[in-house]
Amino acid sequence: MSKDNSSIHEFDINLICEYFSNVERQGPGSPGATLKALSFIDNLTDKSRIADLGCGTGGQTMILGENTPGHITGIDLFPAFINLFNRNAERLNLHDRVKGIVGSMDDLPFQKEELDLIWSEGAIYNIGFEKGISLWREYLKPGGYLAVTEAAWFKAERPEEIEDFWMDAYPQIDTIPNHISKLEKAGYVPLASFMLPEYCWRENFFAPQVEAQKNFLLKYPGNKMAEDLIANLRHEKVLYDKYSDYYGYVFYIARKSV
Numbered sequence: 001m002s003k004d005n006s007s008i009h010e011f012d013i014n015l016i017c018e019y020f021s022n023v024e025r026q027g028p029g030s031p032g033a034t035l036k037a038l039s040f041i042d043n044l045t046d047k048s049r050i051a052d053l054g055c056g057t058g059g060q061t062m063i064l065g066e067n068t069p070g071h072i073t074g075i076d077l078f079p080a081f082i083n084l085f086n087r088n089a090e091r092l093n094l095h096d097r098v099k100g101i102v103g104s105m106d107d108l109p110f111q112k113e114e115l116d117l118i119w120s121e122g123a124i125y126n127i128g129f130e131k132g133i134s135l136w137r138e139y140l141k142p143g144g145y146l147a148v149t150e151a152a153w154f155k156a157e158r159p160e161e162i163e164d165f166w167m168d169a170y171p172q173i174d175t176i177p178n179h180i181s182k183l184e185k186a187g188y189v190p191l192a193s194f195m196l197p198e199y200c201w202r203e204n205f206f207a208p209q210v211e212a213q214k215n216f217l218l219k220y221p222g223n224k225m226a227e228d229l230i231a232n233l234r235h236e237k238v239l240y241d242k243y244s245d246y247y248g249y250v251f252y253i254a255r256k257s258v
Contacts, residue, residue, distance in 0.1 A: 002247040017078045022212045026056035027122025028205040028249050036064045039254045040192045041145045044068050048116040052122020053105040058085035065098040074100040110139045120148045128172050133186045152176050152250040162243040188254035196249040206237045
């Protein structure tokens with residue numbers, strides 16, 4: 001596998017965590033997209049229990065906290081992200097209802113049928129879409145909601161370069177109809193799906209990284225692992241600029257069937 005086609009997961013996890021701690025978002029998204037997905041979810045109250053899985057530093061979680069009642073638990077594997085998450089919650093005066101804890105999305109610290117809503121933006125790929133939606137279902141109350149973003153193909157046929165990149169990085173990428181079918185088979189009623197606008201990638205994800213990448217390379221001069229990580233991230237942007245018509249993130253909102 002070439003360096004340009006390597007997955008980000010091949011790099012030192014602490015290095016990745018440090019790098020993404022320096023940017024507001026760890027994946028494509030926007031407050032508008034979060035709020036649009038939230039608009040399809042009803043009946044949340046101050047007693048509702050919400051979990052944001054793979055929350056990162058909590059960019060989307062804080063939007064949820066400001067626009068929903070109830071208690072939100074953010075879960076992420078990396079303590080550095082959770083420290084920033086809890087600082088953000090305190091800064092926004094949400095810390096009485098929004099709390100981040102270190103944990104794994106495939107070993108959740110909840111009781112069965114405890115949650116009213118499971119949220120996950122740009123993170124379910126860590127365990128795979130099918131595994132995630134099946135595993136998480138048991139933690140939702142009957143009629144509880146699921147809202148996730150996942151990488152999807154927009155066209156049935158793709159240029160070889162972008163096909164090869166995604167087959168190396170995340171072979172489980174699939175089409176929107178197939179994702180919806182998987183939700184139905186896993187015991188959900190799909191409610192809505194929509195593609196994230198390109199500005200969620202270009203302006204909110206890639207653009208803030210330009211300065212962060214410069215600073216990161218200055219901090220680690222001559223460090224090949226750091227240099228390769230930044231080269232990989234820059235290559236990802238080049239591919240998106242060339243092939244954004246063929247793939248992107250899609251928000252899926254569904255309800256647990258009863």
